[in-house]
Amino acid sequence: MDFKPSGRSDIFRIDETYGCVLSIRTFGSMLEDHYLANIIDLPMPLSVNLHIQPIAQSDALALVKRQLDWMDKEIIDEQMSAMKKGYDYTILPPELRYSKEEAEELLDFLRNKNERLFTYTGLIYTYADTVDALERQVEQIISVGQGNSLGIEPLYYRQRQALNSVLPLGMNHVDVTRYLTTGQIAMQMPFASLELNQEGGGYYGQSKQSGNLVICNRKKLASPMGFVCGKPGSGKSFSVKREITNTVLAYPEDEIIIFDPAGEYGNLIEALGGVNVRLAPDADTALNPFDLADVEGRADAAQLAFKIDAFLALSSAMMAESSEGLPEADKSIITRCVEAAYARCSGGEGMPTLSDFHEILVEQPEAEARDIALRYERYVTGALSFFNRQSNVGFHNRITNIDLHDLSTNMRVFGMLTALEAVRNRMYANFDRGVTTWLYIDEVQSLFGHPTIIDYFAKFWAEGRKFNLICTGISQNTSHMLTHERARTMVLNSDFMLLHKQASQDLAAWAEMLSLSGAEREYIDESIKAGEGLLVAGGARVPIRDDFPKGALYDLWNTKPEEIAQLKRAHVFEKNAKRSRS
Template sequence: SVIHSLLNPYKPFLFDYQRDISAKRLQTTKDCIAPTQIDFRPDGHYNDCVKLDNGVYAQVLVMKKFGSELSDRALADMADLPIPMAITWYVQPMDKSKAINYVRTRSAWIDKEIIEEQRSAVNKGYDFSILPQELKYSKEETEDVLDHLQNKNQRLYVFTGLVYTYAESKEALDTQVLRIISTARQNSIELDTYDYRQRQGLNSILPLGHNHVEISRMFTTAQVSILVPFATQELDDAGGNFYGQNKHSRNLVVCNRKKLTSPMGFVCGKTGSGKGMFTKTEMTGTIFSNPTDEIYVIDRAGEYTAIAERYGGSTYHFGVGTGTHLNPFDTVSVEHMTRNEQIAFKVDAMLAQAGASAAEAGSNFSEVDQSLVQRCTELAFQKAAERGDNLPPTLQDFYDAANEQPEEQAQVIALRYERFVKGSMNFFNHQSNVDFNTRIVDFNLKDLPDSMLVFALINVCEAVRNRMYFNAKRNVRTWLYVEEMQSMFAYPTVLNYFSRFSNEGRKFGLLLTGISQNATAMLANEAARNIVLNADFLMLLKQSPLDRMKWAELLNLSEQEEECIDESAEPGDGLLIAGNARVPIRGKFPSGNVLYDLFSTNPNETKKTGLGDKKDAKPVI
């Protein structure tokens, strides 16, 4: 297929070995690949190119000279040109003893030239110690090569470099050749046409391992290795989502989080660094490439509502007068977990909420408090069972149970929960009316006060956990995005709940993504750092100096990797860590299109389409 693409540009390769190669047809694979004719004197006068049978002009260039300083981007810069091109190397190692003898012989010839130059200088009355610069440089270079061969474990290679390109006209071909030569010259490589010998060049660029070109030069191991164009790590997983361009190679970065050992992830960066764009890009890719997966968003700022509405999802606003209710005691029946085990997990959730509430009030959450919360949670489930209506308990049952306890501390716990049970903030004290039958659900917490954030986060996580069990039985993956993830790591009880929640979620196909703009607050706790280290997916965007230091220490980032997330990083640019791969990302999203208007939350930009604000907006197919 590769040989056919070089000899028959723009032609499809419709080849089947069983069909085309048989005793009846008397054909070989060469017959199916080779063009019907190649004109090595196109138009009767060109000697620097060939004309293939489909009217395409092609040319082979040869690398003739190299500068003393080569860049590791030399061939990569040529390969990155938007030009059809094939770069072929021939690197033939020399026997080490022969290489050393060869270099010594060259050194002896240079010494002879130096002696003759000095004799001539003496005869003419010049200072014999002053040598021509070129001769002096050749002597130093030869001695340096000999030192590398003898003392630095390098070898000597015979190197031949060829570049092949083609175009539909001679004029277009000449333009392409000039661009290639110019790019090579910027990297200290001199390319030249291979006049009258295009046949030898064409046979040599084919990936057959036969070099018919006589132009070559000697390279050491270091010089050969620096010309390797694959100097960056690439990420290209089958069935994955698009995450931007590799900042070095310009190749697309495609990652399949489902293949990671621990698909849990974090997206971290300063305000305006591109967290929303990155997350929405991943969401959109998931929506179209995984038609059965379900996506849930804990949306603190209300910026993902447009995505849900645009693609036929549902948005649930939590706030005064919205009419949205979510019961934190909802449970589901699953085969792997008994009712007592379900209640035990609910106890963890209630402990997390109560612990966070106590910490916000400046109080300690003692073991006595924990015992009381557990007792009241179990009593709430007992009250619901006694009613016999097959409905789960509500916060009212928990509140009543706390008030009925003789301990004084139980009254304090009940008082802390009173604001969630009575008054305007009682939307978590009802049976749930949230419908999970749409693929995309946005839990909009924009109108919630900060004092209710952790309480709401845990309630939503509990609702998604129930749905996760149901999806796992149907072999459906569940994606959960949590904004302001640092809030989940602020209190020990919440951290304990979240650790258990994430570990269990991994077993049931949950792909959890935390979004945070404050890494220092998130990584302040050792247990929180362990959770981050166990995540195989991290997208680090522009960081503040303090946050960057934290990440560099935690992940042992190199100087080059730190540069990807420093203050100079453009919005959308950063460092993607997926498993063992660390890829610098260029994530600038092109403006002036439907998706950009849908994704952008920049207050300085005026959206022209109004997508997501229209109730009758239809999904994009």
């Protein structure tokens, strides 16, 4: 270590690195609360150290009184000098008058406003590989300080003592101090932002206010259910894929299920060792809405009640009930026929299918039953009858992706509801084993199209919290979803929301729902970049940014079409090059 490199007294050298410690000497008349943050945000390696020592209240009062006594003596001397020279003795030098007023104000604060006095030493340490680079950094720090009315200077001939003072030992070896009050000290704490760093949590980005990592553990939230919402291209799929990866790595016993209407999670699931289950007219896989796999040991009455709700929701999806809801007569008929279908197959002949349900509907005397049977007919025979089979899909792999992108819009909602029933069965089985079930539903707004479907999904959402289900709804269109009272209740009862860039209509809906402040609205408006947004986790609201570095993980989570196409072209080029060399 050399504390006089090339005869310099304001820098030092350690091995091949040069360093400098600067001192905050003076403050302006108005101390701003952001000055320290402006220095910390400089793009350079630096460390800011504040040595703060409280002064006993009696000593502080005595100190201020002595200063006032000294000022009174100076005032008397000035007045006597003015009288001898024939001047008006009431005219005092401005600096002496202002100092007297400040001291009197300080004495009032200490006596009557619960203020305390502290000795303060502010040190800033920076380093660089060359002297020129270090000098540029020092000039930048001094310039930022001047812009905030701060006098910052290097500590000449005291760099050794200054270096010992910036080490994390809590010892101040530099006698460059001044007095500050409680309020002035508090304003210098650059921690005006709320931080989120929960043990065992996953990475969600960096705080836009402090730059610190945002780590959230949804299992520690009172209600870990939640939503990830944003416009197309806002980064919501990237965020969800990253959370899925975090979950797979952090909780090796938990099970993860994804509803994938766009077919964009397949590559990730394969990379994580999961299985993709494709539901389509030409697929070999099948899910039976009547299936009770994984829950054979549970109470029959409770299972039957939930199955009836599920079939009411399925009927709503296929009967295009609009906003009116199913008539009460239709509900009674569907309930009766679901019970009859299970009763008919109760002799050990397996689970009933849609064919059994359809046959029972046809046998009913009511005209409404024949109308319901007619609507179910296309799902019993023909190209759309692939749900009219016994289930051959099991959740034997802990990561399962339900690929729905080959289904039409109407069939997609039907498929989601059927898959929800399978997930509910699996949730019960996992709960009995002490395993958490994670469910991700993309395009969740499609489940808020009909009142009966909303009622079913809201019941599923509420019940899931009691059986270790952590469900995440993913949507790019939330204003329509939030118009429903049950949907609003689901949101308000969920402690996790990750909001990316919102369209103006969606932004207004979220601002009204969550009582967002003006600053919080700006974190999710049209001006932000992809990956930025607002994370709501319980009582914490943290604005985030996410400049995730490109690499293998970025490529795995990325959903930008142009970048994916570029990767595919590069892969084809590399493959052709290898083929030509061989």
